[in-house]
Amino acid sequence: MTHNTPTTKAPSQDSAAPRNTPTEIISSVAILAAIVLILRASLSFLKNPDGPSNLFASFYDLVGAGGSAEAIRASGLSPITNKLIIAVVAIAVGIAGVWALFIAANRVIDLFSPRWAERLRPFLFVGPAVALLGFFLVYPAINTISTSITDDGGAIENYKFALTDPDMLVAFRNNILWLVLGTGGSVLIGLIIAQLVDRVKREALAKTFIFLPMAISMVGASVVWGFVYEWKPPGQPQIGVLNAGLDAVGRDPIAWLQTAPLNTLALIVIMVWLQTGFAMVILSAAIKGVPGEILEAARIDGANEFQIFRRVIVPSIKGSVITVATTIFVAILKVFDIVFVTTGGKFDTEVIANRMFAEMFKFRNFGRASALAVVLLVVVTPIMVLNVRNLRRQGIGA
């Protein structure tokens, strides 16, 4: 991890034609300015729903087809054409814009003497990223802490709500259930599957089935499972798999998503369904990394397959298990979509992240919402410290 940066002594960086002629200066700056203006214009174009039809009309005006221009201004384009034009412009602006800005700004930097150019260039490289990080993470995080202390009823009120309100106590209980059962379930099932698929022929195919839910959004998964949990009054045909099963053995159907505490478990199942594939992939790779000689030695010593798994494989992949568990832990701590889409936190299914969203977006209690965010941060912080320390140990960034 050396940071040996080439020095700037080479006199002819980018040995291009003569530098810093007035035309060169004017054109470089002009190009940058032009790109900024074009981007500004295209972004305001995207804000205007009539943008595409106006654009077409102007085009017809330009080529002298005034009649067609009037027609388009009057009736507009078909909605689908309109939408697709906006899509093409938006995607082109988003992708080309960022590259054009970098290239044009780099040209401007090239105007300086090589020494200064090499001093300035790093800031062109890290500047945009650092600026966005400051705007989207650093400033808001600090602001959220201060909002949690000053807004609504002040610090005491906000944190008293966050930590002692009956609704919040339910949320904490649920979050703990989510963290324990969700993380434990995903890791355990992932581990078992990883060990099992290691021994079948079509391993890749079997893995794909387990892994596929990772590509599905939590909203989509909530609908998928909402259908599994669907409840109809007794006597009606059950269209949800689970209640149809109960029906078949002569039991009354269960309203899975409305009955506490069953519903929280039902929601955790959705998360386990989504996350197990991730655990399986990482742990499967780790299991394959266990040296064959060790397994062979254990077999010669007369250990059976289960003992080998329990005593040899699991201990030697402990590191991966911890990585997987902490990652899923953090993901579950912030789980929002599943609860939001299925129950909206009703029927005792509230969790911290969903309540935070509701306080912010629905009730506009910014102080309370901020206090809840801080609670999340406090739980995540130990993991953050661990992460940074890990990196330092590897010698990065120190």
Next chain:
Amino acid sequence: MTTSSKTLDVASTPTKVQKWSQKAPVRIAVVLIAAMWSLPTLGLLISSIRQPNDIATSGWWTALLHPFEAAQWTVTNYTDVLGADGMFDAFVNSLIVTIPATVIPITLAAFAAYAFAWMKFPGRSFLFAMVVGLLVVPLQMTLVPLLQLYTDLELTGTFLGVWLAHTGFGLPLAVYLLYNYISQLPKDLFESAHIDGASHFTAFIRLVMPLSLPALASFAIFQFLWVWNDLLIALVFLGTDSEVAVVTAQLNELVGSRGEAWHILTAGAFVTMIVPVVVFLGLQRFFVRGLLAGSVKG
């Protein structure tokens, strides 16, 4: 999978039978688990092409008893959900949001990662430590101030606003992963490039970008899936107006407004799933590689 045919094949050789019967429980377990994991999605897919009335009155598995009865299958659920229920617009909006929100953070992160790895400048270690530290700041910590800032700056409900938000939130992980990759490129490479008179910019474009393609691809898939599947950022920064709502937000709206209309919900859910599933199946290898390299959003 095709267990029955296999038993016939190997029945003649007793050792193989023995071997097979030893492995049978594992195989059966794997097949069962794979089936269990796919069943919910299968039910959704089958239901989405059944007649609305059938869905409401019989389980989706009953359709499998007589699969060739053509009258029970239909595509009108899809035409309905794409048209009247606004999924087509939402689908296009998702593309508008997702493609730039994948390319922009990767571009910014690649530039930054290169600078952190190979350029000297004041504040480098501090800034890099900041990036790493921000890796696990929960999104929730940023929403309240940003909600207000976005209103002041009139960024709420604009594609630019949501691109930037996804970029900001995706950057720590992107910089971190790409740094891990770019800093491992051989040093000689840059030295010879600099002797040839190439600036850092040229070295970055000509050497680092092409060489980092595997890492860029892994992160791209990951960010693409993350943005496409996101609901929280879409709700907060983009909203649910039909001009900007993405598929996840639209599907959530449908759950609220048409909760019992399973023909709409199943087809709608499938519309939201098709792109990430295709991307995922097509590029699974890169995705797995990315996961193993630590592409996991906290």
